Amino acid sequence: MSQIQAIRGMNDILPEHAPLWEFFEDTVRGWLRSYGYQCIRMPIVEQTGLFKRAIGEVTDIVEKEMYTFTDALNGESLTLRPEGTASCVRAVLQHNLLYNAPQRLWYMGPMFRHERPQKGRYRQFHQVGVESLGFAGPDMDAEQIMMTARLWKKLGLQDVALEINTLGSSEDRARHRARLVHYLEQHAGLLDEDSKRRLHTNPLRVLDSKNPALQALIEAAPKLLDDLDEVSLKHFEDVQGMLRAAGIEYRINPRLVRGLDYYNFTVFEWVTTRLGAQGTVCAGGRYDGLIAQIGGKPAPACGFAMGVERLLALLEEQQFQAPGQPADAYVVHQGDAADRFALLAAETLREQGLHVILHCGGGSFKSQMKKADASGARYAAIIGDDEAAEQQMTLKPLRALGDQARMTIAEAADVMGNKL
Ligand code: ATP
Ligand code: MG
Numbered sequence: 001m002s003q004i005q006a007i008r009g010m011n012d013i014l015p016e017h018a019p020l021w022e023f024f025e026d027t028v029r030g031w032l033r034s035y036g037y038q039c040i041r042m043p044i045v046e047q048t049g050l051f052k053r054a055i056g057e058v059t060d061i062v063e064k065e066m067y068t069f070t071d072a073l074n075g076e077s078l079t080l081r082p083e084g085t086a087s088c089v090r091a092v093l094q095h096n097l098l099y100n101a102p103q104r105l106w107y108m109g110p111m112f113r114h115e116r117p118q119k120g121r122y123r124q125f126h127q128v129g130v131e132s133l134g135f136a137g138p139d140m141d142a143e144q145i146m147m148t149a150r151l152w153k154k155l156g157l158q159d160v161a162l163e164i165n166t167l168g169s170s171e172d173r174a175r176h177r178a179r180l181v182h183y184l185e186q187h188a189g190l191l192d193e194d195s196k197r198r199l200h201t202n203p204l205r206v207l208d209s210k211n212p213a214l215q216a217l218i219e220a221a222p223k224l225l226d227d228l229d230e231v232s233l234k235h236f237e238d239v240q241g242m243l244r245a246a247g248i249e250y251r252i253n254p255r256l257v258r259g260l261d262y263y264n265f266t267v268f269e270w271v272t273t274r275l276g277a278q279g280t281v282c283a284g285g286r287y288d289g290l291i292a293q294i295g296g297k298p299a300p301a302c303g304f305a306m307g308v309e310r311l312l313a314l315l316e317e318q319q320f321q322a323p324g325q326p327a328d329a330y331v332v333h334q335g336d337a338a339d340r341f342a343l344l345a346a347e348t349l350r351e352q353g354l355h356v357i358l359h360c361g362g363g364s365f366k367s368q369m370k371k372a373d374a375s376g377a378r379y380a381a382i383i384g385d386d387e388a389a390e391q392q393m394t395l396k397p398l399r400a401l402g403d404q405a406r407m408t409i410a411e412a413a414d415v416m417g418n419k420l
Contacts, residue, residue, distance in 0.1 A: 009115070009123030011309075019322035020312055024155070028108065028128055031151050035143070037104040037130060042087035044110065048077040054086035054262060054294055058202040065113040080112035084129040085262070085287070085303055086294070092133055093296040102134025108308075120278025120310050130284075131303035133291070138235050141266040141286060141302055142242035148270060148282055148304065149248050157311065158318055160281060162249065164268045165256035166236040167204075168228045170289065173264075176227040177203055183222055190217050208257045223254045235265050258283065262290040266302070274317050275310060282306040328354040328379060328416045330372035331393075334365055335385035342383045345393055345409050349381070352413040356381075373398055379416055 006012055013021060032039075048068050055061050067080040081087055084107050097103050108128045115121055130147075132140050145162065152160055167173065180203045184191065191199065195206045195214065207218050228236070243250055250268075258267050267285030275281075284304020292298040329349060333342035346358040357375055359368050365382075372380040382394040387406065395412050396404035407415070 007123065009117035011122060011124070017312075019324060020315065020320075021308075022325075023322040024308065024312060024315075025108065027154050028151070031147070031154055032106050032130070035104070035147050037106045040088060040091060040105045040107050041109070042081070042084065042091050042107065044081055044112075045078050046081055046087055046090065048079040050086050050090055050294070051079055051082060054089065054290060055083070056202070056262065058198060058205065061113065065115055067112045067114055082113045083111055083305065084109070084127060085131060085290070085305070088129065088131050088303075089133070089291055089294055089296070089301070093291065093294060098134050098291075098296075098299055102132070104130075104132050106130045118278070120275050120307070120313060122309060126308035127305040128308060129303060129305040131301060133301040134299050135302070136288070136300040138238035138242065138266070141235075141239045142246070144284065144302060144304055145239075145243060145250075145268055146246050146248060148306075149246075152270075155311070155315065156318075156320060157314060159274050159314070160270045160272050161251065162268060162270055163253040163256055164239070164243075164250050164266065165253055166225070166228065166232060166266055167257065167264050167285070168224055168232040169264060172224065172228050172232050173204065176222065176224045179222045179227065180204070180206075187217055190214070204257050207255055218255065225254055232265065239266050258285060262287040262293065264288050268304070272314055275313055278310060280307070281310045281314060324376065325355075326376035326378060326399075327357045328377065329356045329381040329395075329412075330375045330377035330379070330398075331356060331358045331381045331383065332365060332368040332372055333359060333383040333388075334362075334368070335388065337385045337388040338383045341388035341391065345381070345383060345391075348409045349413055349416070352417060354413060354416055381412060 048066070051066060052062055061082045066082055069078055070076070071078050088105060088107060092098060092103060092105070106129060109126065110124050111127050112124055114123060117123060130144065132144065145164070149162070168176070181199065184199050184203060184206060188196065188199070191206070192209070192211050192214065195209055198205045207221060209218065256267055256269060263285045265286040265288065268283070269280050270282040271279045272281060273279060282304055284302065286300070286302040288300040291301060331342050331346050333339055342358060346356045349356045357377060359371060369380060378397070378399050380396045380398055382396060382404070387393050392406055392408055393412055394404050394406045395415060
């Protein structure tokens, strides 16, 4: 019978990678706490209409990347979430969280997009998403960009560069759209199929095309920056002033338009050249129109999402070694009384906060000691029938010089609690 495999583009994350993922997740949790963000967890499946409404019908995600299916029981159209912002905003509105105060929220988890799998691009991938709802000022845009910079520092991440842009207000974009459509129509013969279709549905998206044949045309296109009104320009300049004051380097990339429709004003991406074509590790911006678009009372908002696989790939690229988490003790035991006592002794040590692996499955002392060594544990805690009779263990250091010594479980806990 043929072996069943995981679905293409959906990865198992194996134990050898666990230390890296755990290091990342722990760091992220501490970092978010230090900025006062609270965790929110949304379902992985939502009504398809939510994403169509929030992300926009004429986007790569909604046009071709969503895992959409019909619920066989009631005929509803459902979709595996391709991103978290839409669900997060839906949850905030459904539970009326903006009623009393603005919200700083975050979530972490798998997202699903039906893309061509390649390095850094998967069909199930993970994001950490951060959303601030109810904040209108440029200070929040700056906070979010500054906090990403701090995370890279905490992770020891190198070689990421910040690009920012502004998409202006919807009025700015309407003006710009007219100029852009005029320009693109004049060069309609050069457009590819996707771009021709988007010329009238969503012309800004044409600028986001990755088609090399279009790059010269895109480069020469009218710039949104030239169509901004004073309010939009001031917001953008305020954000930049705050970044400069914080010593954060950035480059203005007028072509940065983001793949989702809901953004306005500030947008940003952190990019690296060390991961090939999939170089964006974090992306976000302001989306003041989204809450109303989903049916809520209008409120400003901004947020960003990081691609966890890409960040971890970059850390691995840098030869980063995640701190190991070896057990304190590996309990080796032989004999009927010893086997019974070892189970209890291990529990007693865990009660003291120690990490303990109990040998299971029998075998000679010699083979058990080999396993103790291979486990990476700091000590072997050896229990024979002699030790068991006196409710003791023999503690042998495995990673440092020192003699083995026989002692009570409480004494052993003291010795190991005192972590060298
Ligand atoms: P890209 O241009 O690479 O397709 P995107 O604009 O579609 O990215 P967002 O929707 O902004 O990406 O998602 C935020 C981040 O999530 C990206 O910057 C990236 O790091 C990560 N990401 C997006 N799609 C994938 C994927 N298919 N596999 C792995 N990571 C992804
Ligand atoms: Mg994409």
